[in-house]
Amino acid sequence: MKKMIALALAMVLCLGLLAGCGGGSADQLEQIKKNGKITIAMEGTWSPWTYHDETTGDLVGFDVEVGQYIAQYIGVEAEFTEIPWDGLFAGMDSGRYDLVINGVDVTADRAEKYDFSDPYAYIRTALVVRSDNEDITSFEDLAGRTTSNSIGSTYMELAEQYGATCEGVDSLGETMQMVESGRVEATLNAEQSILDYFNQHPEAELKIVAYTPDANEIAIPMRKGDDSAALRQAVNEAIAAMRADGTLSELSIKYFGGDITQ
Numbered sequence: 001m002k003k004m005i006a007l008a009l010a011m012v013l014c015l016g017l018l019a020g021c022g023g024g025s026a027d028q029l030e031q032i033k034k035n036g037k038i039t040i041a042m043e044g045t046w047s048p049w050t051y052h053d054e055t056t057g058d059l060v061g062f063d064v065e066v067g068q069y070i071a072q073y074i075g076v077e078a079e080f081t082e083i084p085w086d087g088l089f090a091g092m093d094s095g096r097y098d099l100v101i102n103g104v105d106v107t108a109d110r111a112e113k114y115d116f117s118d119p120y121a122y123i124r125t126a127l128v129v130r131s132d133n134e135d136i137t138s139f140e141d142l143a144g145r146t147t148s149n150s151i152g153s154t155y156m157e158l159a160e161q162y163g164a165t166c167e168g169v170d171s172l173g174e175t176m177q178m179v180e181s182g183r184v185e186a187t188l189n190a191e192q193s194i195l196d197y198f199n200q201h202p203e204a205e206l207k208i209v210a211y212t213p214d215a216n217e218i219a220i221p222m223r224k225g226d227d228s229a230a231l232r233q234a235v236n237e238a239i240a241a242m243r244a245d246g247t248l249s250e251l252s253i254k255y256f257g258g259d260i261t262q
Contacts, residue, residue, distance in 0.1 A: 028223075029074070029230040032098060037077040039097035040067045043150075044082035045171035048196045048255040049103040062255040063101045066120065069247060070099075073238035084170045085150035089114075092223060098231065099220055103190060105154045106217045114221035115228060117235045120248060121218035121260045125158060126191040127210040128179060136186055138210050146184040148175040154216070155188040172197060180205055192256045 032038045042050040042063055050061040059080055071078035081097055088100045092114075103123070106116050129136045136145065143163030149156040151168035159166045167184055169175045175187045176197055194208060220235055222228050242248040248261045 027227045027230075028098065029234055032074065032076055032231065035076070037079045038067075038071050038074060038099065039079045039081060040071075041081045041083050041088050041091055041097045041100045042067075042102040043085055043088070043171070044080075045173070046103065046193060047172070047200070049190075049193065050082075050101075062121075062251055063103060065251050066242070066248075067099070067101045069242055070101075070235055070238040073241060074234050086152045086168070089152075089221070092221070095223075099222055099235070101220050103193075103218055104221055106219050107154060110221060113224065115224050115232055117220040117222070117232060118239055119217040119219045120239050120242070121252070122215040122262070123190045123192060123218060123260060124215050125155060125188050125212040126194050126208045127186060127188055128176070128194055128206055129186045129209055130179060130182065131205040131207050133185065133207075133209075136209060139212075142186060145186060147186045147188065148178045148184045149187060149189070150175075158212075159186075159188050176201075176204065176206060192258075192260060196256070 042061075044050050044052060044059055046061075048061055049063045050059065052058065053060050059082070064080065067080065068078045081091070083091055085102070088102060091097055092100055103121070104110070105123075106119065110116070127136070127139055127142075135141065139158075139162050142159055145164045146167065147156075147159040147164045148167045148169050149159060150170065156166045156168070164186070167178070169178065172189060172193055175184075175189070176194075178184045179187050191208075191211060198204060198206070222232060222235070239248070242251075243261070249259050252259045252261045
């Protein structure tokens with residue numbers, strides 16, 4: 001009997017310790033502070049959101065500086081991990097990193113699986129074809145056509161919703177080259193990213209033929225659950241601080257040439 005009581009007490013104590021270590025709403029944020037860093041995943045190939053400076057090779061971009069501000073607000077270092085789009089969420093699911101900051105659209109499907117921060121940017125989707133293409137002038141014209149986009153992106157999903165067959169790629173540059181070379185007929189992407197590409201490649205024989213009427217909300221996904229509640233609150237506070245002190249608008253103008261944060 002004494003052994004059974006001792007065993008029961010040990011189990012209660014163990015469960016209590018587990019609850020204290022794994023069930024609190026501040027656990028993920030506390031662990032981040034303990035480690036002194038917050039791990040952030042992004043593609044690193046999607047200018048001007050996340051890309052490498054051609055001169056220095058450094059990882060730069062709108063989302064890079066957003067991530068650095070959030071880390072500084074929390075009081076830790078930002079550690080960036082570059083992952084192709086189709087691996088971003090899987091890596092966060094497995095706990096390899098804390099946040100994905102990569103111009104992520106808020107969708108119903110994603111909101112079921114992840115908790116999102118407050119929106120920090122708003123973008124429209126643009127439809128791009130070759131300059132000599134007169135057959136595709138609207139999203140409805142994508143039915144039966146071929147497009148290219150990052151695997152699992154909202155742009156791939158939208159193209160397929162309009163009846164297109166989509167080839168998966170790893171970067172914006174690759175998909176634009178596929179359209180220009182005629183390997184596919186069109187691509188969809190963020191308006192600001194496409195305009196930035198045109199600025200970087202004025203010789204590109206490409207054009208925008210249509211835009212979505214409504215802007216998509218861009219926010220920061222993180223794992224669902226009470227464990228991430230304090231982290232989500234801290235990220236939202238950082239975004240609010242960036243709005244209040246003008247940093248968010250300044251970064252948008254710096255990288256996009258206009259304010260996409262309103």
